[in-house]
Amino acid sequence: xxxxxxxxxxxxxVLVCAAILMGYSTSSQAQQLxxxxxxxxxxxxxxxxxxxxxxxxxxxxxxxxxxNTPEVHPQEEPGGREAKEFIENFCPxxxxxxxxxxxxxxMDHYGRTIAVVYVEVDGSWVNLNAELLRSGxxxxxFIPPSEFNPYKWTR
Ligand SMILES: [Ca+2]
Ligand SMILES: [Ca+2]
Numbered sequence: 001x002x003x004x005x006x007x008x009x010x011x012x013x014v015l016v017c018a019a020i021l022m023g024y025s026t027s028s029q030a031q032q033l034x035x036x037x038x039x040x041x042x043x044x045x046x047x048x049x050x051x052x053x054x055x056x057x058x059x060x061x062x063x064x065x066x067x068n069t070p071e072v073h074p075q076e077e078p079g080g081r082e083a084k085e086f087i088e089n090f091c092p093x094x095x096x097x098x099x100x101x102x103x104x105x106x107m108d109h110y111g112r113t114i115a116v117v118y119v120e121v122d123g124s125w126v127n128l129n130a131e132l133l134r135s136g137x138x139x140x141x142f143i144p145p146s147e148f149n150p151y152k153w154t155r
Contacts, residue, residue, distance in 0.1 A: 037118050037125040039098035045091045049073075051083025051137055054091065054117065063112040064129045065102050066150030068141035083137040090119040090128055098125055104145040116148060129153065 044057040051069025054062045070077035072084050091097050098118035108114055118125040130153035132138035140150045 037098065037127070038100045039118055039125060040101055041099050042096050043099055045093060045095045045097055047093055048084055048088045048091065050080060051087055051132060053112065054087070054097075061110070061112040062099065062117060063108055063110075063114050064117055064132070064138075065114045065146060066116075066140065066142060066148050066153070067129050067132055067138040069132060069138045079137065083132065086132065086135060086137045087128060090121070090126075090131070091117070095119070097128075100147075103147045105143070114146075127153065 043060070043062075046055045046057045048054050049061070050072040052064045052067055054064075056062060069083035070080035072080040098120075099113070100116040100118070102114040102116075105114055117128040119128050120126070129138075129148075129150065133140065133150065133153050140154065142150055
């Protein structure tokens with residue numbers, strides 16, 4: 001009787017370990033699907049222009065790829081100020097951000113760098129473009145050719 005119990009207990013331990021390992025591998029697979037942060041360079045924020053545009057120190061302007069937020073200039077559209085404030089909270093003046101520039105279309109016709117912007121939150125890099133979509137401050141604006149598929153960020 002005691003032996004049966006020990007065998008059963010071992011079985012339970014093995015099952016629990018297997019479940020933990022399986023859970024671990026699926027979550028890391030999910031992370032891979034979402035795309036690991038791929039940071040090509042670090043830049044410093046001068047100021048946030050609006051929800052999808054950031055001016056960097058040194059004069060470079062960045063347009064967040066794959067998304068659009070309501071305008072703030074010259075006329076404020078509904079939600080424009082909220083979107084601007086949302087990203088200002090993540091990257092106020094002087095913040096170091098990570099950039100992944102769109103390899104297939106690196107600049108728009110206003111001369112702005114087209115990129116995914118990463119901000120550091122609790123020690124890990126967060127895709128700010130995706131955060132704008134998930135929080136409802138931005139809509140998908142997919143203009144091919146592009147290295148990025150913003151529809152993946154909404155999942
Ligand atoms: Ca916009
Ligand atoms: Ca890139």
